[in-house]
Amino acid sequence: MSTPEPDSEGANFIGGTPFFASRHDQRLFYALYVPKDHTPDAAPLPLVVIQHGTGRSAELYRDRWKNFAIEHRCVILTPLFPAGLVEPRELHSFKFLEYKGIRFDEELLHIVDEVGEGFNTETETFYLHGFSGGGQFAHRFFYAHPDRLAAVSIGAPGRITQLDDSLPWWLGTGGFEERFGIAIDMDALRRVPVQMIVGGDDVETWEINNPGGPNWMDGVEKTGGTRIERLETLRANFEANGIEVRFDVVPGIAHKGSEVIPVVQEFMADLLSRR
Template sequence: MTTPAPGAPTSAFHLRGGTPFFASQYDPRLHYSLYVPRSLRDTAAPLVVVQHGTGRTAVSYRDALRTFADANDAVILTPMFPAGLIDPDDLHNFKFIEYRGIRFDHALLSIVDEVAERFPVSAERFYLHGFSGGGQFAHRFYYLHPDRLAGVSIGAPGRITELDDTLPWWLGTAGMEEIFQTRIDHDALRRVPVHMVVGADDTETWEINNPGESNWMDGVEKTGTTRIERLRTLERSLTAQGIQVTFDLVPDVGHRGVLVLPAVESFFADLIRRHRPTTRTDPSPTPEENPR
């Protein structure tokens, strides 16, 4: 366990390593946690945002990325968008960006700005990964805010939005400008490195083929039966618009977000090295922490 330096406020200890969850100043119903390497020394460290899925397992993703963060002098940000906002039975709010007046894209951007005020991160362009429901959020956020992304990794979304203005939102992008007051910038999309990842055994369909439920829209069935097929459909939709995609099909993995993280780490680490050639290659070991 590492203690604060003499004279430092005791609260400073909790602002390194795995932090507590903080309430967002944008909307205190929404929260976030961080992993900040104790050896962090950059004035503009890479910021990696990992958006949870339906299970809200933000802490699992944060903790699984500790070694990656230490090795790359990066800060991990894991937002927490609770289920049951407004409707106590709702599980899907953030996945479609807007929910009953809540703009989850604006919420994330506000959280990123809050983090940048307190930690030495590069917030103008950050890295975004999401798996399952988080993968749904990630690619829709990418359509709206490519100028804020240094790279995006889309993991196993159960429902996709094709980059196709002949299909209605959220099957496609028709009507997005009216809904979000943002016009899709295809040139900006092409400048963002895009990664897609799914387990080769991610073939269960019970959760994603559910006509009549709140996260269903007729036409979903045309995008594929499994998450693999749907992600391939999304890949074709993007490449048809001149967007280059790196696609990883991870062997022997089902619908397990933590198990595809090595592919995500590899993709982001390569981008971080290219964007910041002076990245350390010999990080000091991080002292074992006393969990709180």
């Protein structure tokens, strides 16, 4: 008996997928890694979302998480929020959740729901990691939607938002509810496992100390001179609000998200094993 020919269309929906346009906003995209033996009639697999930074290295992250998906039985989702949306050469919009009417937090939730329908994943809650600009997005998304997160891993954000209503957005959470229509739920935040991670050699400051830049607010400098110091400030802020933090400084690593992946995966694997 001859072996059936592979389905030329279906083959693109398992393993490393192409980038798909979001049905809700076709300016935004996503790719996945789906274990090749996962079928529509199997139990849904947990979903791990890896949010890119300024460089939009979504494909790189999808491929670096392939073996993790296979070993730990999960689906990897890598959203892609292009640079230059609305305004040419604009780089930072997604990091702050909203830009020119685009709510990137809500758009991610639309993508997650779409993936749940098409790829047989769990979407009530999911695991989120972001590094650099992705780390900025991840901790602000955490403030808005802790109920949707099984865990959050915050990697080396250059600019932090503290849980402090006396500071204006985005240095703090002043006016958060008025801006986003969401009240911050501290009890829900305390229930989500949190990792903060940064390289031990992540000490260059040229990108994060840029007064007058489009992603600068006076007061940023008070949170620390390096990404390590700023993440330590964020940890202290979380702990002062009763949020437990696993804090990882990876020796010998500078500002490279791909090189902290093993420690992020250790955090995620432990949680997945205890589901």
